[in-house]
Amino acid sequence: MWTNLPRVLTLVVRGFALTLAVLTTVVVIRTLTFPSYQTSPPECKTTDPDFIPADEERLARFTSAIQFQTVSYERGVGTPQELLKFVRFIQESFPTIHSSPLVRREVVGNYSLLYRVEGSDGSLEPYMLASHLDVVPITQEASWEAPPFSGQVRDGYIYGRGTIDAKHSLMGSLEAVEFLLSRGHQPKRTLYLAFGHDEETGGHFGAKVIGDVLTERGEKIAFILDEGTPVGDGLMPGVSKPVAMVSVSEKGIVDVKLKVQAEGGHGSMPARKSAIGILARAVQKLEDNPHPSMFGTGPEARMLEYVATEMTLPYRMLASNLWLFSPLVAWVYAKKPQTNAFARTTTALTSFTAGVKDNVIAPEAEAVVDHRIHPMQTVEEVLEFDRKVIDDARVMLEVKGSLPPSPVSPHGKDSPTYTVLQETIQQIFPDALVTPTFMVANTDTRHYWNLSSAIYRFNPYVMTPSDLPRFHGLNERISVRNYERVMNFYYHLIVNMDKPLEVKRHGHEDEL
Numbered sequence: 058m059w060t061n062l063p064r065v066l067t068l069v070v071r072g073f074a075l076t077l078a079v080l081t082t083v084v085v086i087r088t089l090t091f092p093s094y095q096t097s098p099p100e101c102k103t104t105d106p107d108f109i110p111a112d113e114e115r116l117a118r119f120t121s122a123i124q125f126q127t128v129s130y131e132r133g134v135g136t137p138q139e140l141l142k143f144v145r146f147i148q149e150s151f152p153t154i155h156s157s158p159l160v161r162r163e164v165v166g167n168y169s170l171l172y173r174v175e176g177s178d179g180s181l182e183p184y185m186l187a188s189h190l191d192v193v194p195i196t197q198e199a200s201w202e203a204p205p206f207s208g209q210v211r212d213g214y215i216y217g218r219g220t221i222d223a224k225h226s227l228m229g230s231l232e233a234v235e236f237l238l239s240r241g242h243q244p245k246r247t248l249y250l251a252f253g254h255d256e257e258t259g260g261h262f263g264a265k266v267i268g269d270v271l272t273e274r275g276e277k278i279a280f281i282l283d284e285g286t287p288v289g290d291g292l293m294p295g296v297s298k299p300v301a302m303v304s305v306s307e308k309g310i311v312d313v314k315l316k317v318q319a320e321g322g323h324g325s326m327p328a329r330k331s332a333i334g335i336l337a338r339a340v341q342k343l344e345d346n347p348h349p350s351m352f353g354t355g356p357e358a359r360m361l362e363y364v365a366t367e368m369t370l371p372y373r374m375l376a377s378n379l380w381l382f383s384p385l386v387a388w389v390y391a392k393k394p395q396t397n398a399f400a401r402t403t404t405a406l407t408s409f410t411a412g413v414k415d416n417v418i419a420p421e422a423e424a425v426v427d428h429r430i431h432p433m434q435t436v437e438e439v440l441e442f443d444r445k446v447i448d449d450a451r452v453m454l455e456v457k458g459s460l461p462p463s464p465v466s467p468h469g470k471d472s473p474t475y476t477v478l479q480e481t482i483q484q485i486f487p488d489a490l491v492t493p494t495f496m497v498a499n500t501d502t503r504h505y506w507n508l509s510s511a512i513y514r515f516n517p518y519v520m521t522p523s524d525l526p527r528f529h530g531l532n533e534r535i536s537v538r539n540y541e542r543v544m545n546f547y548y549h550l551i552v553n554m555d556k557p558l559e560v561k562r563h564g565h566e567d568e569l
């Protein structure tokens with residue numbers, strides 16, 4: 058048998074070499090022939106007659122909008138008086154909208170707004186532009202470069218809570234409609250403007266009621282656009298150009314309360330194990346055992362493939378061959394929070410409460426874990442994984458709230474709704490690439506799933522890595538140039554939505 062060893066070894070080496078040669082050939086051919094998904098429509102120029110400038114009047118309206126402190130604190134707890142003042146301000150700021158016979162305005166759920174702008178062609182399915190009136194609370198007020206509700210303009214930036222989340226899209230879409238109607242233009246396709254007042258606490262009393270009202274009316278919506286992922290500049294590894302990330306789905310949520318009850322008593326006579334200690338070990342296990350990488354199984358793979366041809370060579374080879382290199386890309390993505398969130402279900406320990414006094418042993422301890430569920434996983438799978446990792450019967454798990462990952466909206470060249478979005482984006486951001494992805498956070502669109510199968514989450518402004526921590530954080534701001542792009546994006550989207558949405562099905566074309 059040993060005399061055959063050289064022969065066996067030779068066969069193994071030859072087999073390995075042949076496999077390597079075949080793999081290398083496939084990788085090289087795919088890298089060189091991978092398709093491009095980009096288009097190049099005519100660019101929107103500041104010299105165009107229908108360009109909407111961020112002039113003094115429009116900037117004043119936007120900075121005034123920022124000054125309304127429409128904070129949402131927790132579910133059902135907001136700032137009603139500020140919301141009423143903001144709603145009144147909107148009414149006064151857009152006279153053409155609020156006096157047009159084409160526009161029906163409804164206050165829904167006491168503070169949310171639903172506008173219907175009647176189109177001239179009732180045969181075309183309406184669409185919806187969504188945003189929200191509320192903002193998150195302020196933290197570290199003294200550390201802001203400008204007062205957080207001032208709307209102060211400094212060095213070309215407008216500062217304030219809500220400037221990128223999401224009063225920019227609320228005011229920007231209203232400016233676009235005001236501009237169109239004031240020029241005597243009636244859109245062909247009916248559109249809704251839907252502004253919830255409690256998005257930051259889950260939209261249960263705002264967007265949910267808007268969704269219910271439209272459902273009760275039997276309304277079907279061709280296309281919904283809400284806040285979402287931005288035009289990332291320097292956000293995606295391996296891509297030097299800006300990348301407009303259009304979220305075609307959003308992660309699910311499951312907020313899990315972990316609870317431990319144990320012996321209480323006097324601090325001078327503690328038992329070996331305490332409720333706090335047991336729970337601390339449990340949450341440590343969850344942090345030390347992240348959920349498995351799902352990279353390459355969902356929309357995140359498309360996100361890379363749609364920009365593969367524009368990547369630097371090493372990344373272009375990886376993105377063109379995810380069938381082989383997904384594990385390597387997953388390893389790279391796992392290194393940063395904002396990219397890791399695309400690779401797996403995330404685990405965020407967001408609260409830990411226990412104890413009432415320094416010399417009293419806490420009889421119970423509670424913690425909350427905020428999981429954002431990868432589109433290819435389920436709530437049940439996430440809970441089962443947690444139970445296995447914690448592996449301690451003393452730790453009770455209770456689901457505080459959950460939402461499965463959203464359906465995946467149509468995208469790619471065969472999707473007329475994605476295409477109109479892509480074309481509009483490339484008119485406003487001519488040097489940007491467009492790619493489908495998914496939202497790592499959640500939006501009011503969770504309340505609109507039964508209204509439309511084409512739901513997109515996209516923020517029409519350029520975001521750099523230094524802007525990420527401003528989201529819900531310190532020194533939230535938007536550049537004047539970006540706000541100008543927001544207004545013109547919505548204007549061109551409305552104009553483009555008036556053209557037939559061609560659906561390529563089995564060789565013939567229908568209009569939506």
Ligand SMILES: CCCCCCCC/C=C\CCCCCCCC(=O)N[C@@H](Cc1ccccc1)C(=O)O
Nearest residue numbers: 256257258259285286287292293395396498499500
């Ligand atoms: C590979 C490329 C990496 C690029 C990273 C890009 C990161 C994304 C950048 C911006 C994301 C914008 C998110 C806008 C929507 C967030 C809105 C929000 O905060 N929603 C709340 C809703 C909610 C959910 C549950 C309870 C209360 C409120 C949320 O998700 O927490």
Ligand SMILES: [Zn+2]
Nearest residue numbers: 222223256284
């Ligand atoms: Zn928001």
Ligand SMILES: [Zn+2]
Nearest residue numbers: 193222257529
């Ligand atoms: Zn937010």
